Amino acid sequence: MDERLLEILEDIQPEVDFETCTTLIDDHYLDSLSIISLVAELEEEFDITIPTVEIIPDNFNSAEKMWEMITRLSEED
Amino acid sequence: MFSIVTYFSVEALLLLLVTALLYACLPQKLRRWVLLLASYIFFYSISGKLLAYLLFSTLSVHHIGLWLADVQNECAAQTKGLARDERKALNAVYQKKQRKIMGFACFIHIGLLVLLKYTPFFSENINTLLKLAGSSFKLQIPKYLIPIGISFYTLQAVAYLFDVYRKKIPADRNLMRLALFMSFFPQLMEGPICRYSDTAVALYDAPKMRYDNFVLGSQRILFGLMKKLVIADRLNLLIQNVYAEPNKYDGFIIALSAVGYTFQLYADFSGTMDLVIGAAQMFGITLPENFKRPFFSATISEFWKRWHITLGTWFKDYIFFPVSMSKPMKKLTTQARKKLGNHYGPLIAGAVSLFCVWICNGLWHGAGWNYIFFGMYHFALILGGNIAEPVVIKITQKLHINRASFPYRCIQIARTFILVCFGELFFRAEGLKSGIKMFCKIFTDFTFASLKSGSLFKCGMDRQDYIIIIVSAILLFVIGILQEKGIQIRNSIAKKNIAVQFAVYYALILFIIIFGAYGAGYVPLDPIYAGF
Structure with missing residues (x-):
């Protein structure tokens, strides 16, 4: 897992254990507002564009899933 | 030719039964045609020749979808094997091309909806403004016949095109499948607003x-x-x-009828x-x-996740996220979060997006100030709820109130229900003025005398x-x-x-x-x- 991603996540929502949680969206740990912040931070940090079509629960339910999305988008860009 | 007024008419049920009978008897290849034919008969029996609007929208969606696909294919061919920077630059060029096509598509489809549904409303308001400014000039107020279900099938059409543009689905070359997706008769008049990926394939397969x-x-x-x-x-x-x-x-009867109307x-x-x-x-x-049982909602946000769900998700996917994730909004969010923190920082971009969603939601329901008020009322409640949330959490923690407890949730549900009823009062009232009068009367003229x-x-x-x-x-x-x-x-x-x-x-x-x-x-x- 990328340290930068974990840092961003902990900065946005400090009370959640992002290394183990796999239901970030389903259990409402991340709401629409957190997602708005998160997308802005991820795009800046990883120099990617996260299109709206990628904003689905499956891509944001765990840090691992987010990392998979980031890696995929970096390659596609 | 028989005519249908509502789904609950004998004619509509008859059409459903005849279609079901034919559907049950015929082979698969003909079943899909039965559905399409029944859909057009249904539409024609309500809106007659206005069927031309639906046919035009279907042809237009089909054509624009293929146009987008051509640009995307060309882009893929041109960028193949290029270095990342070159690929990015060329992608941006094609992206711009696609945006222009989408702009044109929105102009056609949303434009037609606005023209038919909102021109009289806007013209009347412009005339009022001109009168207030002392001008004797008056716009002619046009009257258009509106095809049934245009507010529903237009949203389906736009969603399909956006999904092709975003490469969520491939453009469909099969005109018949698209026509069936746009017109399937049970959902034509009142939704649910379907996505292409929800129903198109199943409809065409005609199981x-x-x-x-x-x-x-x-x-x-x-x-x-x-x-x-x-x-x-x-x-x-x-x-x-x-x-x-x-x-x-009196106020009691008005309050009762507000609950009754909800x-x-x-x-x-x-x-x-x-x-x-x-x-x-x-x-x-x-x-x-x-x-999804909307009256069990604890908050207004939750209510809108349970009431007219397909409209809510449409606004979320095609207005809320595109606005809040636009470049200026992302920049604003990053800057605001540094100054205002994790909750209030992104709330500014969220509020702008919510405003766009609710003004559209109000107007979608009808061209009238009471509908705009209805939208703004829910916007204010949702935004207010978000602004107050950290304070409420602090207060309940200090008072040792368990927010997850059953009594607390019951209070939340009752509060949400009352707020929804007030909103619906304005929604149903004969104009905004009447709504305000009725609202005031609940508080100024409340008596159980009539009971x-x-x-x-x-x-x-x-x-x-x-x-x-x-x-x-x-x-x-x-x-x-x-x-x-x-x-x-x-x-x-x-x-x-x-x-x-x-x-x-x-x-x-x-x-x-x-x-x-x-x-x-x-x-x-x-x-x-x-x-x-």
């Missing part, structure tokens, strides 16, 4: 009719008929009187959805749910009517609780032996026949959402 689907679909249609005929049409006796002449009634709207719209989803299920087509004197039972509904409504409400409440607990009532009934199954069906049919508000002395409620 074989199955006994279990037919039974489950029929059950659901019966339940919808109960909601519509027993509850919505009966409540109409009170609602139409009070909202037509609110000055004649319940009527729910019974009418969710009852229609039961009929629509049940009818589609008979053909083996699964349509998305539009209601004590019995005049409450002379406002359209008598004691028996109230008893029927209360019993039906209790029935829906119990069913709602069971569904909240995850119990699938229809499946449970379908698994019982045939004697029990038919006892339940007969009981429901008798309940509708005996307690339904139809025949002499009753004015059936016009399909409320079909008007939007």
Whole structure:
């Protein structure tokens, strides 16, 4: 897992254990507002564009899933 | 040629039965044509020659989808094998091209909707402004005939094109499949607003009719008929009187009719959805749910995740996220978060996006100031809820109140229900002025005198009517609780032996026949959402 991603996540929502949680969206740990912040931070940090079509629960339910999305988008860009 | 006014007319049910019969008898290749033909007959029987609008939209969506696909394919071919920077630059060029196509598509489809539905409203308001400015110039107020379901199928069309643009789905070359997706008759008049990925393939596949689907679909249609005929049409006796002449009634009756209208709207719209989803299920087509027991919502945000769900998700996917994720908004969020923190930082971009969603939501429901007010009312409640959330959390923590406890949730549910009823009062009122007057009267003229004197039972509904409504409400409440607990009532009934199954069906049919508000002395409620 990328340290930068974990840092961003902990900065946005400090009370959640992002290394183990796999239901970030389903259990409402991340709401629409957190997602708005998160997308802005991820795009800046990883120099990617996260299109709206990628904003689905499956891509944001765990840090691992987010990392998979980031890696995929970096390659596609 | 027969004409259809509502889904709950004999003609509509006849069309459904004939279509189902043909569908059951014919081979797969012809079944899809039966559905398309039935859809166009349905449309023509309501809107006549305005069918041309639907045909135009279908052809346009088909063509623009293929146009986008051509640009995307060209882009893929040109960027193949290029270095990342070159690929990025060329992608940006093609992205710009696609944006122009989408702009053109929105101009055509949203433009047509705006022209037909909103031009009279905008013209009237411009004339008022001109008059206030002292000008004698007056715009002519045009009157257009509006094709049935245009607000619904336009959103489906735009969603399809955006999904192709975002490469979520491939453009469909098959015109017939797209035509069926745009026009499937059960959902044409009042939704649910479907996505191409939800229904298009299943509709085109036209699966074989199955006994279990037919039974489950029929059950659901019966339940919808109960909601519509027993509850919505009966409540109409009170609602139409009070909202037509609110000055004649005291605050108590107005409050009662505001609650009554909320319940009527729910019974009418969710009852229609039961009929629509049940009818589609008979053909083996699964349509998305539009209601999920909205009166169990703890907050207004939750309410809108449970009420008219497909409209809410449409606004979320095609307005909320695109606006909040636009470049300027992302920049604003990053800067604001540094200064205002994790909650209030992104709330600014969220508020701008929410405003866009709710102004569109209000206007989508109708061209009138009361609808705009309705949208702004819910915008203010949701934004207010978000602003107050950290404070509420702090207060409840200090007071040692468990926010997850049952009593706290009950209070939240009651509060949300009251707020929703106030919103619906403005929604139903004959104009914004009337809505404000009615709202004020609830607080300035509230008395139980009409209950004590019995005049409450002379406002359209008598004691028996109230008893029927209360019993039906209790029935829906119990069913709602069971569904909240995850119990699938229809499946449970379908698994019982045939004697029990038919006892339940007969009981429901008798309940509708005996307690339904139809025949002499009753004015059936016009399909409320079909008007939007």
